[in-house]
Amino acid sequence: MSTVVLLLFTGLGLGALYFLVAAGLSLIYGLMGVLNFAHGAFLTLGAFAGWEVARRTGSDDWGIFLLSLLVGAAAGAAFAAFTEFVLIRRLYQRHIEQLLITLGLSLAAVALFDGIWGTDPVFIQGPAWFKDTTEIFGARVPNDRFVCIIAAVLVLLAMVFFLKNTRYGMIIRAGVENRSMVTALGIDVRKAFTLVFTIGGAAAGLGGVLASHYFGYVSPMLGGSLLIFAFIVTVIGGLGSLTGAAIAAVAVAVLQQFANFYLGGTGDFVVVLALALVLLFRPSGLLGRTS
Amino acid sequence: MTTDTDASGVNSAGTGASQGTSTPGSPAGLRQTAGDGRSAPPAGPRLTRRRILGAAAGLAGVVLLVLLPLLNLSLPGVLPGPTYTPGSLQLLAMCMLMAAAALTYHLLLGVAGLLSFGHALYFGAGVYGLAIILQNLDIPLLPAMGLTLLVVIVLAHVVGSISLRVSGIPFAMVTLAFAQAGSVIVGRNPDGTTGGDEGLSLRTENLPDFLVGVVNTRNLYWLALAVLVAVFVVVTWVQSSRAGHAAAAVRENELRVRVLGLQPYLVKLLIFVVSAVLVSIIGMVFLLLQSGAVPRAISADLTITLLVMVVLGGVGSRWGAVIGGVFYTILDQRLTTLANSDAIDTLPDILRIPLSEPLFILGTLFILVVLFLPGGLTGAAQRLAERRNRRSGTRHSTAASREILEESA
Secondary structure, three states: OHHHHHHHHHHHHHHHHHHHHHHHHHHHHHHHOOOOOOHHHHHHHHHHHHHHHHHHHOOOOHHHHHHHHHHHHHHHHHHHHHHHHHHHHHHOOOHHHHHHHHHHHHHHHHHHHHHHHOOOOEEOOOOHHHHOEEEEOOEEEEHHHHHHHHHHHHHHHHHHHHHHHOHHHHHHHHHHHOHHHHHHOOOOHHHHHHHHHHHHHHHHHHHHHHHHHHHOEEOOOHHHHHHHHHHHHHHHHOOOOHHHHHHHHHHHHHHHHHHHHHOOOOHHHHHHHHHHHHHHHOOOOOOOOOO | OOHHHHHHHHHHHHHHHHHOOOOOOOHHHHHHHHOOOOOOOOOHHHHHHHHHHHHHHHHHHHHHHHHHHHOOOOOOOOOOOOOOOHHHHHHHHHHHHHHHHHHHHHHHHHHOOOOOOOOHHHHHHHHHHHHHHHHHOOOOHHHHHHHHHHHHHHHHHHHHHHHOOOOHHHHHHHHHHHHHHHHHHHHHOHHHOOOHHHOEEOOOOOOOHHHOOHHHHHHHHHHHHHHHHHHHHHHHHHHHOHHHHHHHHHHHOHHHHHHOOOOHHHHHHHHHHHHHHHHHHHHHHHHHHHOEEOHHHHOHHHHHHHHHHHHHHOOOOHHHHHHHHHHHHHHHHHHHHHHOOHHHHOOOHHHHHHHOOHHHHHHHHHHHHHHHOOOHHHHHHHHHHHHHOOOOOOOOHHHHHHHHHHHHO
16 A cells, blocks of 8 residues: 555656646647757756756755746746747748757757756755655655645646636637637737747746756756656647646656556556557547547 | 759649649649659650769769778868778768668658658667677578568557557657657666667677678778668659659648548558668668667667758758768767867867757757758758759759648648
8 A cells, every 4th residue: 555655646746747848848739839849958957957056055945945946947938938039930830840940959958958067967955854755644755746746736727727817828728729710810829929938948947946856866868858758748638738738647657657666667668558559549639639 | 863853843833733723632633743753744855864964973973982992082171081991981881871861761751741750769670689689599690680670570560550640740759759668678678688778789700701890891881882872772762653652642632642542541651661671771780880789779869860960951852861961970970079179178168068069069050950041951052053053943942841841740
């Protein structure tokens, strides 16, 4: 029982990270049709920015941790907004070329991170409470899992609130549904594009800081490895669906943890297998629109 | 080789017609769309002459490349030494293999419009498959290659038939996921078969002597050259075959192909498998050349590198893929040498850090090419040539490249 609970919470924590990456990817794809390969670089930049905050202030209390979350999210958001404004904007409607741009950007950015911070992972210190465990049904769950889960739930709620109840949120939802109609109504969708990129980048940056605490280190490869699972999550959840991304993120991560433990480290294959099954029986994903 | 640009010219005409007046699904429209330049009537005798000239130039180039190991040419800045030295031959052979691999990627992206992010899986299957078979079984090289090929054919059918259920960007993601699974297997090192991060060194006991050792680099060079020429011929043949035309038609307008009673799924699967088989053969020669399998050979980075090569050279052009492959490989090697040189070390940080990362420079260059040079290097060269002799009826490879990219979305 305790093992199951532990695996469940570890999976939920990992799922939270997947969700933070996949949410932005899914929204960006849904609205703009861009598969954003640079999303991993947003995450890595956020993680390094958060780490720099912790390192420069030299303390590891809660205030600094919250500040590092804020700085990480801001760094991710700034990088994402820059990407959209300077590079993607020139190539609207050219989806593959936009993809190629983000691909080139991720190559260049990861190489630059290599040059600045080195290729080796740097280890990170959080508040001391992170290292403790909390006992739930006899399982000793590391506390950083809860932080990831709570942060992801808050981000999900905030995003849902934003999409449902604000004017720009409605424009974005309408744009995902039918972009040309929104344009025809005289609304400038391009502002929504920048906005979606910024929100996605902020979520990824936040995810980066959390991931660095979850894994205990930061490295230039951090974003790339999470990005591939985030791709799988977005396909399984249905491209463009935020709720789908949340459900799929949890399902994929929990499945991965259980398979890793009970089936001898086969978590990654089980995930790819799940992807193949979803594609065979529901090519548009769990909550994707059937087209 | 002018066929590519011809094809593109016809393609743009074809899509224009299909959106315009021609009745939907009319066979004539399709034939024109699919006709890979060969059925373009107006060019006539000039085209034939140009094609003969092109073939002659290609043949002369191949003869020169065959003779290269026997010559003493120096290209300072491009090659590390005179052309007969093993170091230079190794680099040249690598250029040929990468150019050939880029050609197989061209078959996917430029012909069938399939944006795959899992091409490295088959390259890696060739590299690791052959290495593992040579390591564990006592059979000569050719049967071992045949066995590897069998594995790759099965693998490509399984992965291809699943991932082709979706198209466009979801297809890219799914192929990426499968390739990642392959990369993870290699990294996990099950029962010590793949060597994990260390890689696997080539066991040479069952190899013919003329392929082993630094002294025989030029044999490997000739082998790589033969592979490049063979892949070029096969790709040209596939592209101009009925299947190739059908694949190009699927890229243009899948619905119309289906209306005509053809099966887009099977055509795409065929191209997918052919391209996978070709790249796995290249992978096997890569193993012989590198005398070892490294995890990079099966990583997503390799696929991305191939994509970058094809885009740098110009999407939709066979020569573009070759030029992109050679250009990228040499640039990568030179930039790595530059990064480790003393001149870079003395620069201030703000210049030193970006310049000492070859991938940063290549990535930036790639972004610039996508933004400002649509159609890649061949497209740019074509535009220069067009500007020099402005004659009517010139074809716009730039627009064609962009169109191919749009169609694969």
